[in-house]
Amino acid sequence: MAPLASERMLSRTIGRVGVLRLATRALATRVPIVGGNWKCNPKSAAELPELIANINSCDTSGCEVYVCPSPLHVALVQGKLTNGAVVAPQNCNFTGCGAYTGEMAVEQMKSMGISWVLIGHSERRGEFGLPTPAESSALLATKCKHAYENGFKVIYAIGEPLPVREKGISAVVAHCVEQLKPFKEMTLLDPDKIVLAYEPVWSIGTGVTASPKQAQETHAAIRAWLAKEVGKDTADRMRIQYGGSANAKNAPELSACPDVDGFLVGGASLKAEFKDIVSAVAKAKGQKRPMSKGV
Numbered sequence: 001m002a003p004l005a006s007e008r009m010l011s012r013t014i015g016r017v018g019v020l021r022l023a024t025r026a027l028a029t030r031v032p033i034v035g036g037n038w039k040c041n042p043k044s045a046a047e048l049p050e051l052i053a054n055i056n057s058c059d060t061s062g063c064e065v066y067v068c069p070s071p072l073h074v075a076l077v078q079g080k081l082t083n084g085a086v087v088a089p090q091n092c093n094f095t096g097c098g099a100y101t102g103e104m105a106v107e108q109m110k111s112m113g114i115s116w117v118l119i120g121h122s123e124r125r126g127e128f129g130l131p132t133p134a135e136s137s138a139l140l141a142t143k144c145k146h147a148y149e150n151g152f153k154v155i156y157a158i159g160e161p162l163p164v165r166e167k168g169i170s171a172v173v174a175h176c177v178e179q180l181k182p183f184k185e186m187t188l189l190d191p192d193k194i195v196l197a198y199e200p201v202w203s204i205g206t207g208v209t210a211s212p213k214q215a216q217e218t219h220a221a222i223r224a225w226l227a228k229e230v231g232k233d234t235a236d237r238m239r240i241q242y243g244g245s246a247n248a249k250n251a252p253e254l255s256a257c258p259d260v261d262g263f264l265v266g267g268a269s270l271k272a273e274f275k276d277i278v279s280a281v282a283k284a285k286g287q288k289r290p291m292s293k294g295v
Contacts, residue, residue, distance in 0.1 A: 030239050032255075032281040033064040033195055033262040035088065035155060036269025037118065037243075040070050048073060051270060052080045058275045060084045062282030063262065066155070067269070068118050071104060078112050088116035088155060091124055094143040106150045119143050120157040120179070122201045141182035148193055155195045156183065157243065157264065162202035172200075173221040180225070189230050191237035197264040198222065203244030204266060212253050215242050219259035248273035248280070255284035 036055065042048065048069075055067050065085035069077045078087045093103040106117060125134040144154050158179040160172045176198070183189050198218060200210050210218070219240045227235035242254055243264035254260055262281050268274060 029237050030261050030285075031064055032062070032285045033066070033239055033241060034058075034274075034278045034281060035066045035068060035118070035197070035241065035262075035264045036274055037068040037090065037121070037264060037266050038070060038073075038269060039068075039090070039123070039266065041270055045073060045076055048076055052077060054269075054272055054274050055085050056080075056082050057272075058083060058085065058278040059282065060278070062285070063278050065278055066116055074109075074114070075112065078114060086116050087114050088118050089114065090118050090121065092117045092119065092143055092147060094139070094146045096146070106147050106152050110150055110152070115151060116153050116155065117147055118155045118157065118197075119147075120197075122157065122159060122199060122204060137179045138182045141186050141188060144183065144188050144194070145186055148188070153193050153195070155197055155241075155264070157197040157199050159199040159201050159204075159244070165200060165202055169217055169221065172218055173225065176218070176222055177225055180222075184229055189226065189234060189238070191234055191239065195239045195241060196222070197241040197243050199243035199264060201244075207245050209245040209247075209250050209254075210242070212257050215254055215260055216257035219257065223259055246277065248276035251277040251280035252284065255281040261285075 038051065042051065055065065058065050060083045065083070066088040067077065067081070067085060068088050068090045071089065071091075074087060074089050081087065089104055089109055091104060092106045092109070093100055095105070096107050097105045109117065120135070120137075120140045140156065144156065147154050158176050160175040164171050164175045180189070183194075188194065198215075203209055219242070222240060223235045223238065226238055239261040240259060241262045241264045242260050243266070245267070246254065246263040246265050247268040251263065254263070263277055265274060265277055268277060
């Protein structure tokens with residue numbers, strides 16, 4: 001039965017309050033998670049101690065935290081985080097070590113004590129203007145599989161460009177589903193191993209943020225697709241972050257959305273306000289997580 005039909009049946013049976021309670025129980029299984037993507041920043045390694053201090057100032061008792069340094073800075077950040085936050089490089093290859101000039105292998109990361117990696121960001125899919133073929137979702141699924149085989153957890157970024165958003169929510173969901181299908185076909189949509197980061201491409205770095213309504217309806221639709229195509233347990237436990245000009249000002253309202261489980265933060269992750277974003281989602285979700293070494 002389609003998720004929307006099931007929801008209507010539940011509403012008739014136990015009422016709107018009952019549906020809310022079921023949603024709250026599902027939410028309780030998802031510890032919020034916030035990532036800071038430093039992209040190709042900072043210009044000088046001398047600026048790293050201040051950025052690392054920003055991450056270490058976060059209260060991670062109610063929210064998992066990761067940071068994505070630029071490739072040249074990964075080794076300078078790894079081992080410097082003191083509050084349970086972890087390093088997640090911005091990309092990886094799918095073949096391991098060897099004659100692969102310019103690539104980063106998860107095997108190399110693993111030897112450094114790293115166990116998370118980000119893949120699929122729109123800027124790796126061709127959005128920063130390089131006249132080369134974009135990374136396909138099929139390629140990214142192959143990367144994810146290789147990362148899993150090496151014991152990694154993966155943050156997988158998905159999202160639509162502005163022309164798709166202008167066609168409406170159905171077109172947005174269809175676009176995101178196409179990015180998820182190769183992962184479904186390779187049985188990679190395991191909420192214990194992967195976090196989805198929904199990033200509307202039109203809002204990344206523009207200062208234009210999706211409204212809470214837009215974010216919630218998109219996250220809910222992605223979750224409904226997961227429930228239908230993969231399974232309700234997967235849908236209930238899958239963490240879906242919002243990305244796209246998230247900052248300390250809009251984080252509280254976005255965090256109140258029941259299907260927004262955290263953020264992938266760009267520009268604001270280079271500022272002291274990053275800790276306020278972490279605090280906002282932890283407060284909204286009301287969770288305390290067991291402390292351990294790393295996320």
